[in-house]
Amino acid sequence: MAGQSRCGNDCDIAVIGGGVVGLSVAYGLASRGLAVTLLDEGDVAYRASRGNFALVWVQGKGIDLPDYARWTMGSAAAWKNFAETLRRDSGIDLALEQRGGLMACLSERELEDRTAQMSRLHNAAPDCANVETLDHRQIKELLPEIGPDVVGGTFCRHDGHVNALRLFGALHEACLRRGIAYRPNAPVEALVQMANGFRIATPSGEIRARRLVLAAGLGNAKLAPLVGLAAPVRPQRGQVMVTEKLAPFLKFPLGTIRQTDEGGVMLGDSKEEVGFDTGSSHQVLGTIAAHAVKVFPLLAGAQIVRSWGALRVMSPDGYPIYDRSVSCPGAYLVTCHSGVTLAAAHASTIAEAIATDIWPDAIAAFSARRFGDVPAAA
Ligand SMILES: Cc1cc2nc3c(=O)[nH]c(=O)nc-3n(C[C@H](O)[C@H](O)[C@H](O)COP(=O)(O)OP(=O)(O)OC[C@H]3O[C@@H](n4cnc5c(N)ncnc54)[C@H](O)[C@@H]3O)c2cc1C
Structure with a gap:
């Protein structure tokens, strides 16, 4: 010390x-x-x-409360300095990356709904994060491994992740x-x-x-x-799993899939009202894995090395x-x-x-x- x-x-x-x-x-x-x-x-x-899940995430935050959109955006904008000060004070690099984040959509309907939500948020808090809608081709240019089932998605350049x-x-x-x-x-x-x-x-x-x-x-x-x-506050469970280390293929995180600085790919996370139960279940983990494979087919061959359930601290x-x-x-x-x-x-x-x-x-x-x-x- x-x-x-x-x-x-x-x-x-x-x-x-x-x-x-x-x-x-x-x-x-x-x-x-x-x-x-x-x-x-x-x-x-x-x-x-x-x-x-270790995201520093802005897009979609504050849909019903513009003050929260501003609060989140302010914190995300302060993260770079925060990480640097903390590195100086602790000697530990947090592996912060803030090159944007994507929410992938698997149907036209999902993409339309998501785009409408993002424009509602933008209208309520125009000074906050700008979220772009991308089609499959645009995503493929950014992330060549994206699967054919992804029709498009929303991208926000303020999003990122750290090593939690x-x-x-x-x-x-x-x-x-x-x-x-x-x-x-x-x-x-x-x-x-x-x-x-x-x-x-x-x-x-x-x-x-x-x-x-x-x-x-x-x-x-x-x-x-x-x-x-x-x-x-009440507990809300999220289940997460991580794969073996893979060669880098994901240069920025998705809302439910991210590659850590060490190479493992984290997949998550569910939203379950199960009280104080921190367990995990094959059914939920299977659904998370199946979704991830649709988004990135290369994950079909990856070994899962660890999975867990953890409780969010949720206000009403x-x-x-x-x-x-x-x-x-x-x-x-x-x-x-x-x-x-x-x-x-x-x-x-x-x-x-x-x-x-x-x-x-x-x-x-x-x-x-x-x-x-x-x-x-x-
Ligand atoms: C699955 C999952 C995914 C998540 N993903 C993200 C994400 O991507 N990005 C993000 O920003 N956030 C994410 N979160 C949320 C984030 O992890 C939480 O907001 C954060 O960890 C809450 O921290 P906390 O310190 O309030 O609570 P906790 O981490 O639960 O810590 C509470 C602490 O209080 C102590 N304590 C409790 N009672 C007492 C007592 N009576 N006396 C003394 N000590 C006590 C406990 O020992 C514990 O250490 C996620 C959470 C989960 C579960």
Whole structure:
């Protein structure tokens, strides 16, 4: 560990949750000079950050909420600098590629629907991502291995991908080097507000923090009401598989197929409402594989080396929740799906909002108040 931990049981700010969201916020707070303690439940916890698809993805985001289209676009645009700063702070290259991304369509009807959706989004947020519709011939010029069943698709040049495990490792290393006190195996069991901060109870002892950030993914649902907040998040399973390493053939990702910097091809991902079940099934994996082979017939001969199921952290409308508590000042909530795409925004705008306690207009739309009957938040 290159840096010295500047706090432990008594700190400026405690971040609860060591997934990609908590790490990004903690990194941003420590970069602003705050003494941060990061508490994480540990390997037994549900962890979306370890099972995701690693896209930095813009196209199609915010169909019903233009503020989210802008928020996503801002984070994607900040990713290059974020990756470079993180590389300097951690010594780890994230293998970020932002040369565009494609959603492939297998029928004229699908292509028409997708194009209509993208123009609806463009009309609602014209300052955001420009998405082009490509026909089969245009895609073939870009991706010669595309299959004959792909009639066309939508392409956005702001889309990209990273190596998600390296992102996780780099954030962790950079946090340590910035002096964050990291407490693994520290599930938070209780939160109590005092005159000058919070008492945070874990099985291995108590932490005192002047302020706290709830970034515990699905764990936020239980923790938020303890400090006058609401996190109505539910698990949504996605299944993913990865092939053996193949010679490079995919120079940019598709929404459900991407070739990693190491050569393996990741295929995913389903959207299943199965509660807290992280299993995988032959039926779903078979459907994902059959679709991938239609898009890229060369995948028919590839060996699958690993598959898994992981749980997304979904709010009722799928958009993030960013809040600060009125009844317990100093308590904040940060939770979302798309924590990879939004990592750059979490380490900058969200960390700045929490550090200064000034909530910018850009995140006003993401309060849990939009869901109605939840505790009031500022
Ligand atoms: C299949 C799949 C594909 C995805 N693809 C993408 C993608 O392509 N691009 C993208 O941007 N996003 C993607 N995501 C979403 C992304 O992975 C998540 O947004 C992100 O991982 C959420 O991070 P998190 O830190 O909020 O939650 P998690 O990773 O779940 O971490 C929560 C952490 O909180 C800790 N915790 C929980 N309760 C407590 C407690 N009481 N006390 C202390 N600690 C606690 C846990 O130990 C855990 O480490 C995908 C997700 C899935 C599942």
